[in-house]
Amino acid sequence: xxxxxxxxxxxxxxxxxxxxxxxxxxxxxxxxxxxxxxxxxxxxxxxxxxxxxxxxxxxxxxxxxxxxxx
Numbered sequence: 001x002x003x004x005x006x007x008x009x010x011x012x013x014x015x016x017x018x019x020x021x022x023x024x025x026x027x028x029x030x031x032x033x034x035x036x037x038x039x040x041x042x043x044x045x046x047x048x049x050x051x052x053x054x055x056x057x058x059x060x061x062x063x064x065x066x067x068x069x070x
Contacts, residue, residue: 005057012050019046 023039 002061005061008057009054012053016046016050019043 019042023043026035026039
């Protein structure tokens with residue numbers, strides 16, 4: 001179960017890396033200020049989403065651990 005959570009966390013990290021790469025490509029656009037603001041917003045949203053997903057998955061692992069001990 002813990003291995004599955006680790007794999008899912010790594011998948012979230014991969015998604016974040018792909019977004020960062022797309023942001024870097026978008027920064028080559030001509031309207032850099034607009035693109036930078038948009039990139040910052042998207043990046044912050046993805047970090048929040050990843051943090052929520054990781055927290056939720058860790059709660060699931062804790063529940064399974066508690067069930068296994070009782």
